[in-house]
Amino acid sequence: MKKLFGTKFLVFMMLMLMLVLAACGDAEETEGTGNTDTPETETDTETETDNSSEGEASGDEGASEKLVIGFSQVGAESEWRTANTESMKAAITDAGHELKFSDGQQKQENQIKAIRTFITQKVDAIVFSPVVETGFETVLQEAKDAGIPVFLADRSVDIEDDSLWATFLGSDFVEEGRKAGNWLVEEMADEEGPVNIVELQGTVGSAPANDRKEGFEEIIGDHDKFEIIKSQTGEFTRAKGKEVMEAFLKSDGENIDVLYAHNDDMAIGAIQAIEEYGLKPGEDIIVIGVDAVKGAFEAMAAGKMNVTIECNPLFGPQMVELIEKHVIDGEELEKRIAVEESMYTMDQAEELLPTRKY
Template sequence: MYKKISALVLAGVTTLVMAGCGSGSGGTDSAGTSGSGDKKIVMGFAQVGAESGWRTANTKSIQESAKEAGIELKFSDAQQKQENQIKAIRSYIQQKVSVIAFSPVVESGWDTILKEAKNAKIPVILTDRAVDSPDKSLYKTFLGSDFVEEGKKAGQWLVDQYKDSKDPVNIVQLEGTTGSAPANDRKAGFEQVVTDPKFKVIASQTGDFTRAKGKEVMEAFLKANPKIDVLYAHNDDMALGAIEAIEGAGKVPGKDIKIISVDAVHDGMQALADGKINYIVECSPLLGPQLMDLTKKVLAGEEVPARVVTEETAFTQEQAKQALPERKY
């Protein structure tokens, strides 16, 4: 009888040891913790939508980077509607995610939902676009481009191109989504540099960052304005739509109408290499790796900068030709 009891005890100990090895090899327990005792990170990400090639690349970067970082990603597409983003963020708060990240559709109207996240002790990281809340304690950091600087780069290229000309230069502008940070800031930055009275913005209207709307608005511009010298588009997709409209009107994009754009997605860079666009200011969508790094630092209690600016450049036709073969988006 003693030998049988000893054998049963030994078997039980062996089973426990084997179970311990199994959980220690990367599994999670019922509380969602790993074998090392680290709590699993769950990110709720509320995306603007899928309005452009840039946004598609941005989404892919976030999804792939979360997977590589071992972060569980709960993802929502707001279809460019603020109410959808607020609904998604509120859902993430109810689910008690570790962190919330989002790219705001517009700048205003976020204080209430951000206060809800703060009260729930869930840190928030802004990506790509900012909010205009005066209470900076409602989010930990803002990761993204300097849209004002992008507008300045676009404006400086224009000023340089026409520095020796005294003739008036008629400009039309395809703005991004009304009320969004990139639309507001790219317009403001451009205006800060393009101050000579010879430059006249004769028409400016939103194209919602989409190719279809860019084409539609450009067609209207062409019908209403017989002489257009320059198009400034707040993103490549609108510029590409405008190119279709310009060609449909029997004009040559890049020659009859010079085109300045922002983003530097693959299709835009190809149009630049082909001479249909004249200059593109880069706005990188590949924010995923930086976002995951910031997330881990925030959750570890580390100090992070209130503003993290992505490093970007700008492209001429020749530079686009050189960059295209290894372009990742």
Template sequence: FANVSCTPQESEPEKDIIIGFSQSGIESSWRKRHTESILSALKSDGYQVMYRNGMMQQSQQIQDIRAFIAYKVDMIVFTPISHTGWDAVLKEAKQANIPVILVDRDITIDDTSLFTSHIGPNFKAEGNRAGIYASSCFTSEEKSEVNILEVSGNADSYGSILRHSGFDETIRNRSNITLTIKETLYGNYTRTMGEELMRNYIKEKNIKEIDIIYSHNDEMTLGILDALDAVDIKPGKDIKIITIDGQNDVIKELKKGRVNCVVECNPDAGPYLISAIERYFKYQEDGSNKEIPREIYMTETVFSDKGDLDAIPPRNY
């Protein structure tokens, strides 16, 4: 997706509303689908769109949002690469009377009036789901101590924080078995980084003591699998693999038995966004002053080797 300004071609007649959409980057095929879902929904619903790719840099995203403000778009939609540091630019948007909707990742901010709504996956619940699977990997007869290696995304992203806390609180609840996160490595959600982190870990630490790898996204998981293959450790068997997203290529690994559990993260934000935007502008027009919900969660599920692998619906990412 190159940076584009585009007008709708199909379905709905063109609306007189311009949406500025700043995406955080293109680090994963999950992210590509997320972008595609939002752009196609906006376009087919008749919105004019200014799209910018932040190239995984907050400074770039801030610059892009400032460009939207200067252009006087009617609404800003953006995926914050990190969870802090947005106060100044969002104040500028508020002063310009431009509403802001966050998609995917959330932010931490003192003045919560600086954005209207957050539409995204429930990262905490994803962490809980991963934790439930981890807690059920072994019976207490098999193991009383289970060691986990966690491979997180960017330390300052909202998803990483909640995927960690959701997981951590769940594994603490297991009785008769102690599950311990031996170490948390921080990557950037890319395959290359996943592989590099894993290679270094194998070189420097004792991989043999690890029972479970909990990776925060599929792209890093693919890199982790590459690194394990290189030293002949069998993922899925010698070490249980839990991952998040549900990309097609990782569902294939689940079916081959090289991944044990995939916690789905839903990238199809488009329809949710359209419904929020439509309501927002309707409430403005009819003067009812009603507000759209602050938090909109998308539906998500879990696929694992404990379920029916043939029943997994086809993936579009």
């Protein structure tokens, strides 16, 4: 039998494997240093002790201006989340407060651990984006018993007792859907109809997908000329958005007047499909996206996308304002506050493109 491989080849393979091993080692190291489980203090630690004891008192008296704020973030799963983290960090330190940051790495136990650490460190306020909706009762109760107000950011918890948190500041996805609907109704005011809409939904069952669909249909439902002819999930990704749009075009083709995508990434994928089909996105088919990521601005500047509804991650300053109001001035807050969000159309895109951070 002929030998398939020589010794030289094997030595070569071993060398390549060692390269892979080395690469893996590097990867773990960087990951290890990038995200730590325990909360790390971002500013000087020396101020910690006196400041935090003062801070606890200030909750009642409203005397001290400088607060210690603990922030437990979900993780760093997307550009949106990274932008959100940066905005929150910057807003807290810029306002002269002290930040203790903890990355939950998508794990509930990390977040619970972090909040407990915040409580023992006697911070003045906790900002918290829960990774899941349930299972935080005990730890939130502990925070309440310690007299530390909890501010929910971006994501909510599913707990009956709403005295466990001061307020929930986050995007109102239903409102985003409504905005998309309203824009379309206005844009199509002179149009006779019928207007055929195809919808690219987000991941099945996720809150943004359900709510953006609900809000959009609420507005569209009042007008008879609009009809959603196809609705399918594109799983929030470009590749799926493109694939589904291709199938839509094959079955309905020129009948499609409007595309409503639950996020910009799917819209960008769909735009490619529309172009390949031989139609002009933005003209032959009106394209509506949600999120206002940089890619959407690029598409709009090129005239391929009509509008994107902002889903704003940069609500750090707004959050800090609320914390100051509540902790320093002792004001009671509404339990649900929506992030200030706007909408961007094609004509604004070119001007705004260079300023987009994410």
